[in-house]
Amino acid sequence: MRRIRIIIAAVVSLLCGASLGAQNLTDLKIGEVLVDNTEGVTDDYGQRNGWIELFNTSSGTVKFGGCYLSDDLSDLKKYHIPTSDLSTKIGPRQSVVFYTSGKSFQGTYHTNFQLRRGTTVYLVSNDGRTVIDRIDIPADLPADHSVVRVPQGVKGMDFETRVSAKPTPGTYNGDVDAKSKSEVMGEKDPHGFVLTLIAVSVVFTALIILAIIFGWIGKMSRRLQSPSPKEARPRKVKGSRKAGEMTPEIAAAISMALSRESGGEVQAAIALALHDYLGGGIHDLESLVITIVPSAGGGWADKTQTFRQSPR
Amino acid sequence: MNTIVENLRQFWFFTGFANATWQNFAMILIGVVFITIAIKKGWEPLLLVPIGFGMIIGNIPMFPGLNIGVYEDGSVLNTLYQGVKQGWYPPLIFLGIGAMTDFSALISQPRLLLIGAAAQTGIFGAYLLALALGFDPNQAGAIGIIGGADGPTAIFLSSKLAPDLMGAIAVSAYSYMALVPVIQRPIMLALTTKKERLMRMPAPRVVSQREKIVFPIVGFLLTAFIVPSGLPLLGMLFFGNLLKESGVTRRLAETARGPLIDVVTTLIGLTVGASTQADKFLTGASLKIFLLGLLSFVIATTVGVLFVKFWNLFLKGDRKINPLIGNAGVSAVPDSARVSEVVGREFDPGNHLLMHAMGPNVAGVIGSAVAAGILLGFLG
Numbered sequence: 182m183r184r185i186r187i188i189i190a191a192v193v194s195l196l197c198g199a200s201l202g203a204q205n206l207t208d209l210k211i212g213e214v215l216v217d218n219t220e221g222v223t224d225d226y227g228q229r230n231g232w233i234e235l236f237n238t239s240s241g242t243v244k245f246g247g248c249y250l251s252d253d254l255s256d257l258k259k260y261h262i263p264t265s266d267l268s269t270k271i272g273p274r275q276s277v278v279f280y281t282s283g284k285s286f287q288g289t290y291h292t293n294f295q296l297r298r299g300t301t302v303y304l305v306s307n308d309g310r311t312v313i314d315r316i317d318i319p320a321d322l323p324a325d326h327s328v329v330r331v332p333q334g335v336k337g338m339d340f341e342t343r344v345s346a347k348p349t350p351g352t353y354n355g356d357v358d359a360k361s362k363s364e365v366m367g368e369k370d371p372h373g374f375v376l377t378l379i380a381v382s383v384v385f386t387a388l389i390i391l392a393i394i395f396g397w398i399g400k401m402s403r404r405l406q407s408p409s410p411k412e413a414r415p416r417k418v419k420g421s422r423k424a425g426e427m428t429p430e431i432a433a434a435i436s437m438a439l440s441r442e443s444g445g446e447v448q449a450a451i452a453l454a455l456h457d458y459l460g461g462g463i464h465d466l467e468s469l470v471i472t473i474v475p476s477a478g479g480g481w482a483d484k485t486q487t488f489r490q491s492p493r
Numbered sequence: 494m495n496t497i498v499e500n501l502r503q504f505w506f507f508t509g510f511a512n513a514t515w516q517n518f519a520m521i522l523i524g525v526v527f528i529t530i531a532i533k534k535g536w537e538p539l540l541l542v543p544i545g546f547g548m549i550i551g552n553i554p555m556f557p558g559l560n561i562g563v564y565e566d567g568s569v570l571n572t573l574y575q576g577v578k579q580g581w582y583p584p585l586i587f588l589g590i591g592a593m594t595d596f597s598a599l600i601s602q603p604r605l606l607l608i609g610a611a612a613q614t615g616i617f618g619a620y621l622l623a624l625a626l627g628f629d630p631n632q633a634g635a636i637g638i639i640g641g642a643d644g645p646t647a648i649f650l651s652s653k654l655a656p657d658l659m660g661a662i663a664v665s666a667y668s669y670m671a672l673v674p675v676i677q678r679p680i681m682l683a684l685t686t687k688k689e690r691l692m693r694m695p696a697p698r699v700v701s702q703r704e705k706i707v708f709p710i711v712g713f714l715l716t717a718f719i720v721p722s723g724l725p726l727l728g729m730l731f732f733g734n735l736l737k738e739s740g741v742t743r744r745l746a747e748t749a750r751g752p753l754i755d756v757v758t759t760l761i762g763l764t765v766g767a768s769t770q771a772d773k774f775l776t777g778a779s780l781k782i783f784l785l786g787l788l789s790f791v792i793a794t795t796v797g798v799l800f801v802k803f804w805n806l807f808l809k810g811d812r813k814i815n816p817l818i819g820n821a822g823v824s825a826v827p828d829s830a831r832v833s834e835v836v837g838r839e840f841d842p843g844n845h846l847l848m849h850a851m852g853p854n855v856a857g858v859i860g861s862a863v864a865a866g867i868l869l870g871f872l873g
Binding site: 361379389391398452453 | 599600601603604606607609610611613614616617620621624625629630631633634654698700701703704707708711712715716719720845847848856859860863864867868871872873
């Protein structure tokens with residue numbers, strides 16, 4: 182009973198962890214904001230407004246319905262993003278734009294407040310209290326300039342905040358001219374020697390470490406299994422030959438005899454099984470491999486030979 | 494009367510005859526050749542029959558827009574093709590491979606892992622050559638993986654790095670896997686002396702069940718930590734093996750190595766074949782890919798055999814390794830190991846190399862998955 186409880190608890194905590202991971206609002210960031218829009222993007226109504234861009238930093242989709250946007254720390258619930266709108270989700274490394282038109286009746290993506298310079302924009306969790314992210318708008322931010330967070334580093338998970346004269350609402354804030362990994366490799370290593378050297382080294386290193394570990398595990402295993410003197414004695418086979426002695430010859434002779442009757446595949450399989458059996462055996466019982474097992478019964482007439490196999 | 498003629502004319506435009514090009518017939522012919530080879534010669538029939546028939550399906554000339562082609566969104570073939578395009582099928586096949594692979598030979602002689610590593614140079618040799626022939630680095634990486642002699646890995650990597658070349662890469666990989674006995678034997682004979690071919694190796698030791706259970710767990714942890722990008726392939730391979738060796742999940746292991754792998758192999762073969770539509774497949778790039786694929790197998794086999802010969806310089810007595818198992822580092826399981834056995838017995842009918850060759854053979858599977866992970870990490 183106790184074991185079942187532990188298993189249930191483990192499963193429940195795993196499921197909880199998974200759901201938290203899939204819906205992690207902390208993966209959201211305010212990617213870019215623009216206050217004074219005179220020449221930039223227009224909304225669905227053809228109007229130019231300031232805007233706030235939300236960016237999903239994760240590799241999974243995040244639903245943000247129920248969260249809040251605000252420019253006032255004393256009123257974090259200023260604009261409630263409707264939960265009923267099915268479009269309120271952001272794909273991996275994607276962004277959405279909210280127009281700060283002050284006319285929330287124009288749709289989900291229109292806030293009920295307008296941005297002002299010198300304020301701070303808050304993205305608040307669906308509990309209405311936890312600030313997920315905030316971004317300060319400079320008091321001297323020029324028109325058509327945005328405050329933008331640009332992904333940095335190899336993973337693109339660190340962000341640098343800067344003022345940009347070229348706003349990019351709804352698109353990736355990184356360098357739009359950024360090159361793919363392949364292009365970078367093509368420039369840095371045009372002949373491929375560096376990648377080859379690294380890759381071959383890594384493959385060898387990984388397999389050498391594996392070989393060392395399994396050499397060591399094998400030694401430990403043999404030590405743990407150290408047989409009693411009686412068990413250590415080699416198994417006798419017909420003709421009082423020691424196990425392993427002459428086994429390849431025996432197996433080969435039998436397989437050659439069989440080759441006249443059947444194809445090479447059958448011959449190889451039977452020879453292998455004989456080789457294993459006579460040599461002490463390295464196979465356990467398994468499908469797709471012929472395994473010869475010494476009889477546990479007393480003799481050919483033993484009743485156990487005619488029993489059905491026990492259900493597993 | 495006019496209406497009937499007009500309808501017949503319209504019907505004619507919908508038939509394959511009206512839309513056929515010589516390229517369609519060429520690809521259908523190649524498909525028929527694949528099926529013939531598989532049936533007559535018995536070379537990789539489980540793969541070449543579905544791929545060959547898939548080629549025929551994919552090259553039936555059709556009127557575009559009927560939503561039946563493999564590249565038309567929402568068609569049946571397109572839906573099945575998503576497993577290739579999104580990379581679902583290869584890890585599922587690896588699950589089955591893991592559940593059917595006995596790593597005992599490798600666990601009993603872990604040093605043979607190095608042969609599997611050496612043979613992966615075929616991948617990087619082909620990568621270098623592909624770059625020299627003007628392919629982009631990502632395309633070169635996808636082409637190079639043909640040298641891993643592992644169809645699912647080739648499909649997985651090419652679907653990520655160079656989806657446009659996937660058909661040619663997959664067909665090339667499976668074709669050369671079918672031709673492993675033809676390609677490897679002359680190289681093995683050319684690079685070894687008669688004395689080396691007669692070399693006998695001591696029987697591998699007995700491997701305990703405990704070791705067999707520990708292997709997939711430790712093997713996975715180590716390789717996945719070093720190359721996380723190989724996770725889908727390595728994870729499934731070792732998971733499948735754990736199902737087999739744990740002794741308590743017999744039904745799951747049976748399903749993974751039986752019905753599951755059969756279903757996925759059928760679908761992957763058919764859809765990869767169907768993806769080789771003439772207009773996308775009959776290009777100069779495909780010819781180069783076939784040439785590079787052949788060279789990658791040659792390089793992998795050569796380096797595998799030479800590596801063992803070089804290693805033997807430092808080994809003494811019965812620690813020496815028969816160079817005829819060097820070819821088995823090419824991971825075409827179990828064909829390349831079988832080539833070692835057959836060639837070995839040509840010169841000494843009592844010298845069974847199969848179990849020794851299975852070590853580097855399965856090491857090759859791990860090695861090619863690791864190499865794929867590295868290429869994906871650098872070029873993906």
